[in-house]
Amino acid sequence: MNKKIQQAFAVAAAATLTLGVVSVSQAQAAVKSVSIAYQGPLSGGEAQTGIDEQNAVKFAIKQYMA
Structure with missing residues (x-):
């Protein structure tokens, strides 16, 4: 057994x-695949700055991939 x-x-x-x-x-x-991190304020008093920075990151990625 x-x-x-x-x-x-x-x-x-x-x-x-x-x-x-x-x-x-x-x-x-x-x-x-590659992960890209972004750290910035997306709410509160500095939200517009953070949103602009986030959009800049997205734009840079699109330009790089083109």
Whole structure:
């Protein structure tokens, strides 16, 4: 009985490794994306300044991607 448990464990480990390799391969094939953070006031007394800065960031990204 102990040998059957070892065989089942070996099969489960092999399946796990195989699935891990497949998911890593798919992740590498995916399109790479970049996150850009912006920190500024979007509400309150300085909201207009923050909104202008946010729009400038969006504009710069559009210009870069063009």
